[in-house]
Amino acid sequence: MTELWRDPTASTDARVADLMPRMTLREKVSQLSGIWWLDPEAGGMAPMLRETLGPQPDWDELIEDGLGQLTRTFGTGPLAPREGLELLAQRQRDVVAANRFGIPAQAHEECLTGLAVWGATIYPSPLCWAATFDPPLVERMAGQIAASMRDLGVHQGLAPVLDVVRDARWGRVEETLGEDPFLVGLVGSAYVRGLESGGVVATLKHFLSYSASRAARNLAPVSAGPRELADVFLPPFEMALRAGARSVMNSYTDIDGVPAAADPELFTTLLRDQLGFEGTVAADYFSVAFLESLHRVAGDLGEAARLALEAGIDIELPSPKAYDEPLRAAVTEGQVDEKVVDRALSRVLRQKCELGLLDPGWAPPEPADVDLDRPESRAVALEVAQRSVVLLANDGVLPLRDGVRVAVVGPRADTPQAMQGCYAFPMHVLVHHPEVEDGVVIRTVREALADTYDISYELGCPVLGGDDADLAAAAATAAAADVCVVVLGDQAGLFGRGTSGEGCDVPDLRLPGRQEELLGALLETGTPVVAVLLVGRPYDVSAFAPRLAGLVCGFFPGEEGAQAIADVLSGRVNPSGRLPVSFPDAGSTQPWTYLSPTLARLTDVSSVDPTPLYPFGHGLSYACATWVSVSGTSGSRWDTDGTTAVEVELANDADRDVSEVVQVYLHDPVSSVVRPVQQLIGAVRVDLAPGERARVRLDLHADLTSLTGRDLVRVVEPGAVELRVGASSEDIRGVVALDLVGSSRQVGHDRVLEPTVSLRSQ
Template sequence: MTEPWRDVTVPVEERVADLVARMDVAEKIAQLSSVWGVDPDVGEMAPMLRDGLGPMPAWSDLIAGGLGQLTRPFGTDPVGAADGMRALARRQRDVVAANRFGIPAQVHEESLTGLNAWRATIYPSPLCWAASFDPALVERMGAQIATTMRSLGIHQGLAPVLDVVRDHRWGRVEESLGEDPFLAGLVGAAYVRGLEGGGVVATLKHFVGYSASRAARNHAPVSMGPRELADVMLPPFEMALRAGARSVMNSYTDTDGVPAAADPALLTTLLRDELGFSGTVVSDYFSIAFLRTLHRVADTDGEAARLALEAGIDVELPSVNVYGGPLVDAVAAGAVDEKTVDRAVFRVLVQKCQLGLLDPGWAPAEPAEVDLDPPEARALARDLARRSVVLMANDGTLPLAAGSRIAVVGPRADTDEAMLGCYSFPMHVLAHYDDVETGLTIPTVREALADAFEVSYALGCPVLGGTDADIAAAVAAATDADVCVAVLGDQAGLFGNGTSGEGCDVATLDLPGRQEELLEALLATGTPVVAVLLVGRPYDLSRQVSRLAGVVCGFFPGEEGAQAIADVLAGRVNPSGRLPVSFPGSGSTQPSTYLAPVLGQHSEVSVVDPTPLFPFGHGLSYAAATWGEVSAPADPSWDTEGTCEVSVVLANEADREVSEVVQVYLHDRSSSVVRPVQQLVGAARVDLAPGERARVRFGLHADLTSFTGRDLVRIVEPGQVELRVGASSADLRAVLPLELAGSTRQVGADRVLEPSIVVEPA
């Protein structure tokens, strides 16, 4: 008779319950562990990874009795697809043979800019996803990434990052989806739908509050009240969970003294009891051990294991440290209840069952030649890069006139690294391999512009450092040109090996190194200067912007980024990206985002003016849509349980395609707690062919006006509000006054999180 857990006709939870009942404690705990390689030296990628954690056991010891996850078999070393599949299949067969139930490991990889593997497509960074304001395109990207991952035998991707930016000095701004929770949720949920729809588990990072660390320092403590957590940090996770994400990763930080990895109020009460999450919680790398070594809330590894397991962390990543022998000993000593282990292993095995890893006849994917950067993926990367380029300023110099002599200068002008964020494979892994090529064709801005223009080149200065002679050479090149394109920005890296990326926080938002000095020298030539920013965060350009002929921002636009930048500069593409982060005004005052109350904005009670130079949602085009009627219902009464429809008519009177991003902001004129002056509640990208007209309709449920009240309960509150409709948070085309009518209404996790949007011919 077939054991129930092996019978695919039996419901998943019954199969898993039967299996768990057959396992001993050591076998259960083995399913909560992971292994990063066999005997890997992972210390190069980040500091403190093995500090104080002891030597790694032998491979056979690590998998004895089973294994929960295999960590990054493709994303640790430059291994070809077929060789990686061969090695992974061998490891999986070892794992299956090492446990009496024949359960394979779940395999995870980083997937922030595509699969983080050698020669795999490098898509634009998440800031670019957000700048595109195009969730449908992001969903297509997620689906393509899933196709690649599944072909290699990978089950889980560690993305998206849903941390809402509160201070742009934080190094991981480049990994985020910007400073607005609605936009982050809208785009993050689209990525989740794509990845999960392709059969790969999406992992939401980092639950929750990571990006609000003091002074924007990585891993630093967080001082944040429950209202900010609920109204700013949490909504993107809620939207992505509703999109079907099956895994969540904890934050490294502590909030008010309690580390997230040891906080049952976050990982169980909030995440599971209130939000209804039923998937797995995986630890951020080494964060359980950090409870002892860094947070120092545990004296022993066993105590760290107890705290994390009771809080709700199911799987320890990336390698077993405390969810191994220390946890086995803690259960044996009675310090950890076996029922707590059962809770975690049940979740882990349910997910494995969903992935088919418990099915009879399962076998690992066999070696095959897989194209990790197929033409359809490159085309998708190019489309997303083009949609994400933001034209921030233009005096008419752009697009560049045909036949112009262009001086292309600057530290990011002639390097493919300028296109890549810190979680791309070349910057994350190949930085440790001097003799290994990227394995991809990644043009530089200089190369892309040389296809259409007469181009001269000078470095000017590296990202950091440089010489007077190099700056003088750039000045000479600019002097002899019709237009100077100054390509400035960041070097992505990890833990101090760059100016942007994990552990690469900054004290100010001045351009790194001597780049501002270079820019001033170029401006002094009298040649029109267009600044192209390839950056991981916004920088202060307030001292130069009035003298610049144009400003274009690409963030880290991926392998097709240079072509997208060149297409915009040459006018082949009508720029249509919008800023997901504000660019600071004079003085780089931080922390400051557009989500500020009255006293967080410029006022007479302080001489410090946080008004941004370029506001959230800003972006120019060479040809823009013509705005027509913006209308709301004739009756200004909006029931606190009802829906308000707002419509906007757009027309394209130009001779080329235009793309507009219609943005709807909520302004609450008076409320029971202090609220932002305005916040995004709706956005729609509308593409129009020449002569085309369209009407976009937003169905805005009153739930979208909800906030956390004085008693920390989320409510919809009656009163006077405005819907501000425009092309950015500062470029408002209509203000629609409305009255939320009815009684105060409590709402919860099942509330409406997004408006309905219909685009139709007008």
């Protein structure tokens, strides 16, 4: 008779309940960790990698009782798809043969800027996704990523990052979706839908408040009160969980002295009991062991395992350290209740069952020559890049005229690395394999502009360092040209090997190295200078911005980024990106986001002016939509349990396509607790052909005005509010004044999180 757990027609819960009692403690624990099988040259990817993992144990011993996950089979070294598929298939066959139940491992990979595998499409960075303000496009991109993962037999992707930027000096800003929780949630949810609709488990990172570390230092402690946690850091996760994410990853940091990986209030009370999450919680790499070695809240690895399991961490990644012999010994000795092992195991097995890994006859995909950089993928990468480029300033020099002589200079002008963030495969892995080519075609800005213009080129200076002679040579080249395009920015890297990226935190927001000197020398020539920023964070460009002929920001726009930049500079593409992060003015060492209350803005009681140079939501175009009208449709009354609507009519009076991002901000003049002066609660991108008109309507539920009150209960409060509707947080085109009428109303995690949007062309 077939055992129930092998029957694919039975319910998931029934199958898991039938399987678990059959397993020994060793078999149970073996399902709760992954294995990162490192090649000899892989140790440079992260500090303490070899030290934390220890010597590579015998493969057969590791898998003899089963295995939970296979860590980065493709993403650790430069493997061609067929080679990687052969390796994955062999490892899966080994795992299946080794354990009594024939259960395969769940395979995961990084996928922050596309699948982090040699030869796979490198999409723009998450800051670019957010700059598009285009969730359907991001969802389409994620669907392409999921298709590549599915072709390789990968079940889980470690993305998206939902950390809300609080201090731009933090190195991982490039991995985020910006400084506004609504935008982070809106775009992050789209990515989740795309990945999950392709059958791949999306993993939300990093729960919770990782980006609020003190002094913007990686892994530093977090000082955040419960209201900031609830109103800033949590909403993106709430939105993404509703979108169907099946995995969550913990933050490395501690909040007020309690490490996230050891906090049951976060992962059991909040995530499970209140938010109703039923998927798996995966430990960020090494974070269970860090409870002993870095946080010092565990005396040994057995205690670290107990703390993490009791908190709700189901899977230890990347390899077994605490969830191995230390955990088994702790259970045997009565220090860990086997029930918490069973709790984690049930979640792991449930997910494997959903993925078909418990079904009879399961087999890994056969080795094949898979195209991971298909034309349709490159087309989507180009579209995301084009719609993410932000035109910050323009005195009329842009778009560049036909026939102009262009001097192209700068440290980011002639290198493919300028297009890639720290989690792109060449930057993350291939830096340890310099003899290996990138695996995809990545053009440079110099090459892309040379298709259209007569160009001359000089480096000027590298990202860091340089000499006076090179600065002078760049200035001479600029002086001989009609216009100079200087491409500045960051070198993405990891743990101090770059100016942006994980572990590449900075003390201030001045451009790295001698780049400001280079810019000053170019401006002195009298030639109009257009600066292109390819950066992982916003920088203080206030010292030179007023003297520039134009300023363009591309963040890290991926393998098609140079083409997108050239398309915008030439005018083939009408720029339409909008800033997901504010660009600071002078005084950039002051942490600031637009989510600031009155006393965090310019006041008479402080000498520091935090007003941004370019505000959240800002972005210019060569041709813009005409704002015809902004109106409310429901009168001035807004019931505290009801909806109101805002309508915006737009027209395109230009002779080319235009795109506008309608942004709706809530202003609450009087509240029971201090609130931001304004906060985004709705946004929609509207594309218009020449002569086209459209009316966009946003139906907004009163839940979108809710706040966490003094008693830490979320409520909708009655009173006067304003809906400020505009093209950026500072470019407001209309105000709808409303009175929230009714009693104060408590709301929970089932509240409405997004407006309903409808668009009608005319």
